[in-house]
Amino acid sequence: MERTIVPGKSELGAQHLEIVLDETARGVQSHYVPVTDAEKALNKRVNRKLDCFVLSLLALEFIFSATYVVLQPVMVVLARRVGVKYFLTVQLMIWGGLCMCHAAIRNSGTLIALRLLIGAAEAGFTQIGNYYMSTVYPKAELAWRVGLFSGMYSIAGAFSGLIAYGLLRLETPHIRGWQAVFLLEGGFTVLLGLLTLFVLPRRLGTAWFLTETERAHALYRMEVDLAGTQEEADEAKGTVLTRRDVVDVFTDWKKIGTVLCNITSVLPVTAFTTFLPLVVKGMGYKGNDATLMSAPPFIAGVIGLLIIVRSSDHFRERSLHTVFGMLLGIVGCIVMAVSDQNALRYGFSYVCMTGVFVGGPLLAVWLAGNTPWKGPGASCSGSMDGATSPALSRGRFLKINETPLIITICIMVAGACGLVFIRFMYQRENKKRAAEIANWDEQRFAAESASQVRRGDQRHTFMYGL
Known part of the structure; x- marks a missing residue:
């Protein structure tokens, strides 16, 4: 007999329900697992598109990141409140704009002020990225993506170093090498902010790069993965961080x-x-x-x-x-x-x-x-x-x-x-x-x-x- 895991939601398929109930009975956390060959193929298509439009964009943005500790919790809460898509757009554009402002530095006081501001703008980027991916990937497929995302921390150092090595040799009557570094990296970060606005979906159910069938599957597998513990709330209420x-x-x-x-x-x-x-x-x-x-x-x-x-x-x-x-x-x-x-x-x-x-x-x-x-x-x-x-x-x-x-x-x-x-x-x-x-x-x-x-x-x- 099929059992509805969450009242008011569509029933889970018999095979998925059996897996969930069996894992729960054994005291094991439930995970979404594709069952049929057709479902496995559909699941791979959904992952490929999410990897292309979500993971790759977040990883590219990581190249210019350096987390500032103090404001991390505040930034993650704000990102959930306004939506990761819009928060990252604003964050990256402010972040990149402040980076470009370094090209106009004339004294140490201005440098210190800009570094404090850019640190605040960078705060929480890693945590926001991890949180967002946890809302679109099932648990059993999440660590690999988060690992790829976090691995960009090291690649960022090498990549930024190569850019800086080349640009620091640039000397013209109007611009010096160190100014070119800030202008290029800052401008590229602003561009990524704009891409985030148009590419990153606000919610999994509105992902423009997924077909209707793929969106339904993406939502369904998260429902199976959460096994009835997800929030039951409308969009506005669901973004509010409560005292509880x-x-x-x-x-x-x-x-x-x-x-x-x-x-x-x-x-x-x-x-x-x-x-x-x-x-x-x-x-x-x-x-x-x-x-x-x-x-x-x-x-x-x-x-x-x-x-x-x-x-x-x-x-x-x-x-x-x-x-x-x-x-x-x-x-x-x-x-x-x-x-x-x-x-x-x-x-x-x-x-x-x-x-x-x-x-x-x-x-x-x-x-x-x-x-x-x-x-x-x-x-x-x-x-x-x-x-x-x-x-x-x-x-x-x-x-x-x-x-x-x-x-x-x-x-x-x-x-x-x-x-x-x-x-x-x-x-x-x-x-x-x-x-x-x-x-x-x-x-x-x-x-x-x-x-x-x-x-x-x-x-x-x-x-x-x-």
């Missing part, structure tokens, strides 16, 4: 714990992204050699990231994959801290970077998968990360870098242990819920789906992803 949304996040220790673990996982990313040339210099390399030697580990980081997130999607598992990446980072940091052989220390910087890029994307996906209600999900997406890492590589630690590495190791170990504990608690809760609903009848399931007391992952029919 915030309270739900800050009273759930598991979500707060995941956010804190996220900070520990991305700690070495920001540190090494900014200061790896100095770390390499401390190993005995100098000048241009230090700069050149710092580039290959980032390539290893992107490759490691893509391999691990691909595996994470395949096995539908987030926490242990994140811990594995953190362990690689810990091993690399330990050798870099204790060894006195420069070649060995440099070699293990590859090991370190292969793992440390994983934490941010996978924990963002894990958090999104375990927060199906959009309001709390937006609040979680705005979590602050990477705020402490630059401080660990400053001042007197630039020449003797063992101390910040040891501090980084201790923080990452604590984060890895925290993730294992949170996974255990999620697993325990899933078993408890599976036992509770084992003997529920049709009416009890329907009542739980319509409950106003419990919503999203609070509902006893929701199983947490591990």
Whole structure:
């Protein structure tokens, strides 16, 4: 007998319903999985178009991004309130315009003011992108996309460096090389803002690049993936972040714990992204050699990231994959801290970077998968990360870098242990819920789906992803 997962919505197909109910009964989080060959082909078409128009545009915009920590939560909330499509359009145009203004700088005061403003304009871009993708891709296909998106962080550094290297050689009576850099990068960012307005769909159901059949499938698979825990609200009401949304996040220790673990996982990313040339210099390399030697580990980081997130999607598992990446980072940091052989220390910087890029994307996906209600999900997406890492590589630690590495190791170990504990608690809760609903009848399931007391992952029919 078919069972309606959400009252008032179209019934799920018999095969999908059977999959959802079977996974729920086993205490496993439900995922959308295409069943027939025709559905698999349709699903691939939808993904290809989303990858082309959503993922590629967001990834291209990442080339000129640098997140400013303080305003991240505010920006993510605002993006949900006005719509990601319109928010990113305005954000990118302001961001690019401020970048172009750098070409007119004449004193240090103006420079400082512009850097503060551009930092505010950049805030939350990564988190907004991750949040948006979580609303259009099913959980089992999300980590790979978020990994590709986040991997642009490293590519951005190389790409921007190449542009700057060429333009800095430009000297004319009217414009100097450094001015050309700001004008080109700023102008391109403004162009991307305009493209966002015309290309990015506001909602999945209005995606202009999907056919009517593809739009219906895209919406249906998200309904299956959320298994009846999605919001039941009209468009206007659905974009409002309520007091309850915030309270739900800050009273759930598991979500707060995941956010804190996220900070520990991305700690070495920001540190090494900014200061790896100095770390390499401390190993005995100098000048241009230090700069050149710092580039290959980032390539290893992107490759490691893509391999691990691909595996994470395949096995539908987030926490242990994140811990594995953190362990690689810990091993690399330990050798870099204790060894006195420069070649060995440099070699293990590859090991370190292969793992440390994983934490941010996978924990963002894990958090999104375990927060199906959009309001709390937006609040979680705005979590602050990477705020402490630059401080660990400053001042007197630039020449003797063992101390910040040891501090980084201790923080990452604590984060890895925290993730294992949170996974255990999620697993325990899933078993408890599976036992509770084992003997529920049709009416009890329907009542739980319509409950106003419990919503999203609070509902006893929701199983947490591990």
